[in-house]
Amino acid sequence: MISSMAADHAIWPKEDDAIFGLAAKAQEAIKKYGKENVIDSTLGALADDNGDLICMKTVYDELKSMPNACFAAxxxxxxxxxxxxxxxxxxxxxxxxxxxxxxxxxxxxxxxxxxxxxxxxxxxxxxxxxxxxxxxxxxxxxxxxxxxxxxxxxxxxxxxxxxxxxxxxxxxxxxxxxxxxxxxxxxxxxxxxxxxxxxxxxxxxxxxxxxxxxxxxxxxxxxxxxxxxxxxxxxxxxxxxxxxxxxxxxxxxxxxxxxxxxxxxxxxxxxxxxxxxxxxxxxxxxxxxxxxxxxxxxxxxxxxxxxxxxxxxxPAKLKAYEEEKAIYKSMLQKRAEAFVKAANEVDLEILPYRDGFFISIPCDNAKEISDKLIEQNLFLVPLKKGLRFAVCAVSEDKCKIAPAMIKKIMDEIK
Ligand SMILES: Cc1ncc(COP(=O)(O)O)c(C=O)c1O
The missing domain is CATH 3.40.640.10 (Type I PLP-dependent aspartate aminotransferase-like (Major domain))
Structure with missing residues (x-):
């Protein structure tokens, strides 16, 4: 029996994308335990406070107003x-x-x-x-x-x-x-x-x-x-x-x-x-x-x-688009501020955060910590040098409680 047909340069480890795998697990937990009981901070996409994907209205209204030929050509x-x-x-x-x-x-x-x-x-x-x-x-x-x-x-x-x-x-x-x-x-x-x-x-x-x-x-x-x-x-x-x-x-x-x-x-x-x-x-x-x-x-x-x-x-459409984006940007900034503040309060070390979708926590045993946090329905991404928390996907309220959960597990594992 042969086990491979691919050319030498096309043979890679048989592993699925780790982040998408974790995101799927988080979705299963949501189905089982309910949205309010799960923190899914896996994917780098903006979600509203209910955990649903944000799709900008100004973008999708414009898109849907376009003739079919604009899509088909x-x-x-x-x-x-x-x-x-x-x-x-x-x-x-x-x-x-x-x-x-x-x-x-x-x-x-x-x-x-x-x-x-x-x-x-x-x-x-x-x-x-x-x-x-x-x-x-x-x-x-x-x-x-x-x-x-x-x-x-x-x-x-x-x-x-x-x-x-x-x-x-x-x-x-x-x-x-x-x-x-x-x-x-x-x-x-x-x-x-x-x-x-x-x-x-x-x-x-x-x-x-x-x-x-x-x-x-x-x-x-x-x-x-x-x-x-x-x-x-x-x-x-x-x-x-x-x-x-x-x-x-x-x-x-x-x-x-x-x-x-x-x-x-x-x-x-x-x-x-x-x-x-x-x-x-x-x-x-x-x-x-x-x-x-x-x-x-x-x-x-x-x-x-x-x-x-x-x-x-x-100009009118651009203004409306910029205004809508500004709402989400400010939502994101508030979530990140909440996470950083809560991390400081419980002495959770984080890397210097300035902007954007993610905050990282340096540690040596990221996979072990992430596995333990999954047991508590907190899903974040283990990396080689630490853990990645996606503030883009998590409500401000959950951003406030997550640092203490992470810190507790890190202290237990030490
Ligand atoms: C650092 C970084 N660069 C580039 C991208 C571009 O992604 P896309 O190809 O989806 O635009 C991403 C998306 O996750 C990213 O995180």
Whole structure:
């Protein structure tokens, strides 16, 4: 009997996605014990206080008003021109850098990670990622025969660990002469950290210093999947301006996603947006990514593109959309504040939270703690270095009680 037909590069451990598995378990518990008795903080999607998925009315009313042809038609491979304009507006707002900027539509932010890793590294190269990270960076790198090295996200003062970033960045760049480094900010998954503008200046200074060697090719991928839920108004977009007039051997790629900001997770739309001081490099980006799109998914969701362009073009619709989003952003901020306050009250150590969907609790035995918490109907995600609590999915009242439950189990297991 044979046990495998797949080619060598396509054989992976037979394991299902752990987060989706846990989410399914939480749903079973809800059926058995009732919503009020279960805390499901597994999935990275906004839920209302009742635990139901939030679907923005301004987005879905617009979508449902569109003619069938808007859903049925193919889109252009790189994305509809209106969408490519709208997505840049939505991403940068008033902080568009002074540079050549080109965008290509991708299925969610995931597609932009894929395009950057595949098109800007050679087989066998190593990508630089922080030690608290979103797992698909590694999955995508492995898929293409790339490796991953990790810098420490935090120093002893719980600030961005610029020394660790610099050391790993320079070691890899000196060896490879090209490097894709990933920074997920603002509202990092899983910690909720956002680099300050001063920390961004330090990152850029390191890149500029290393760009003096003309043989170096530096690619910074900034994952802004959660930017629409970060900071007050647009303050977390200010740093984009710092990417004006960069040396030509630094290419910045921004991974934008409509999954969170438009609550269109399953509609699969995002964009890879490049920032360069050199027009040819920006054009090359556009054609490399378009080729990749054609080779992988051909084109993206036309209706999702259309809905964003329609909202973006109409000031009244844009205002209504922004107002609706602001309500959810404030809901999220209140939940996170409640969790942080309750954690402080019971002395539960958490990583520095600034914005977004998640808060992380550092610990060595995350799986064991998570298993014990499941017995009490609290579902959170165990990671290598700790536990991830999704404030996006849990009511403020439950955010207030969860830290004490977690702390109690951690103390019992110690
Ligand atoms: C860190 C991070 N980057 C990117 C994404 C993009 O996801 P999607 O492809 O669903 O837009 C996510 C979604 O979970 C994420 O957590």
């Amino acid at each position: 193919y889109a252009q491979v790189a994305g509809q021109p209106d969408f490519l304009e709208a997505v840049q507006e939505a991403c940068f707002k008033e902080f568009r850098p002074d540079a050549y900027i080109k965008a290509v539509a991708t299925p969610g932010g995931t597609g932009s990670v894929r395009h950057t890793i595949y098109n800007y590294t050679n087989p066998g190269d190593t990508i630089l990622v922080s030690d608290w990270y979103w797992k698909p960076y590694v999955t995508i790198s492995e898929e293409f025969g790339r490796k991953v090295a990790f810098y420490k996200l935090f120093n002893e003062k719980n600030e961005f660990n610029i020394e660790s970033f610099k050391e790993n960045f320079e070691t890899l760049l000196n060896k490879q002469k090209r490097l894709v480094a990933i920074i997920n900010s603002p509202a990092q998954n899983p910690t909720g950290y956002s680099l300050s503008d001063e920390e961004w200046v330090e990152v850029i200074n390191i890149m500029k210093e290393n760009a003096k060697d003309q043989n170096n090719k530096i690619i910074l991928f900034i994952d802004v999947a959660y930017i629409d839920f970060a900071g007050k108004e647009n303050e977390r977009r200010k740093f984009f301006k710092l990417f004006s007039n960069l040396p030509e051997n630094i290419l910045v790629v921004v991974g934008y996603s409509l999954s969170k900001g438009y609550t269109m997770y399953g509609m699969r739309l995002g964009a890879a947006i490049c920032i360069s001081s050199n027009k040819d490099i920006a054009d090359e980006f556009y054609y490399s990514c378009s080729h990749s799109s054609r080779a992988n998914w051909s084109n993206c969701n036309r209706a999702a593109m259309e809905v964003m362009s329609r909202i973006s073009k109409d």
